[in-house]
Amino acid sequence: xxxxxxxxxxxxxxxxxxxxxxxxxxxxxxxxxxxxxxxxxxxxxxxxxxxxxxxxxxxxxxxxxxxxxxxxxxxxxxxxxxxxxxxxxxxxxxxxxxxxxxxxxxxxxxxxxxxxxxxxxxxxxxxxxxxxxxxxxxxxxxxxxxxxxxxxxxxxxxxxxxxxxxxxxxxxx
Numbered sequence: 001x002x003x004x005x006x007x008x009x010x011x012x013x014x015x016x017x018x019x020x021x022x023x024x025x026x027x028x029x030x031x032x033x034x035x036x037x038x039x040x041x042x043x044x045x046x047x048x049x050x051x052x053x054x055x056x057x058x059x060x061x062x063x064x065x066x067x068x069x070x071x072x073x074x075x076x077x078x079x080x081x082x083x084x085x086x087x088x089x090x091x092x093x094x095x096x097x098x099x100x101x102x103x104x105x106x107x108x109x110x111x112x113x114x115x116x117x118x119x120x121x122x123x124x125x126x127x128x129x130x131x132x133x134x135x136x137x138x139x140x141x142x143x144x145x146x147x148x149x150x151x152x153x154x155x156x157x158x159x160x161x162x163x164x165x166x167x168x169x170x171x172x173x
Contacts, residue, residue: 094122
């Protein structure tokens with residue numbers, strides 16, 4: 001369960017959910033603090049799970065200014081279902097699953113160094129849930145990937161973004 005608050009330090013109007021919410025604007029005009037009581041969530045700065053993303057696990061987030069560049073415009077959220085079992089993802093150098101391909105079952109802190117792969121522009125998630133980051137060591141902006149095919153990151157709003165590291169989401173939320 002996650003609770004969003006309009007003001008810092010868990011004050012003001014609140015909205016509580018244990019599921020996905022594609023548009024939070026009817027519940028809150030802004031979101032300056034959050035509390036995750038159970039599970040893991042992705043929050044987005046635009047409706048319909050678009051825009052900047054941030055991964056939240058159990059804990060308290062009392063002030064939006066301490067959020068890796070997020071402002072108070074959280075507009076949608078997605079609960080991440082916990083995965084039991086193996087993890088597998090195929091990453092591709094080019095769009096539409098072209099160029100070099102590598103199959104990963106573990107985290108990778110630096111795709112360029114480990115695989116001599118200059119870029120990652122598409123992927124196929126076979127098992128598990130993953131976070132892909134623009135910087136090595138799982139830092140910077142991220143994208144949440146659930147099982148499925150992602151043929152063109154650019155069409156998902158990640159034009160010009162270079163992904164450099166990846167990790168799977170474990171059930172330790």
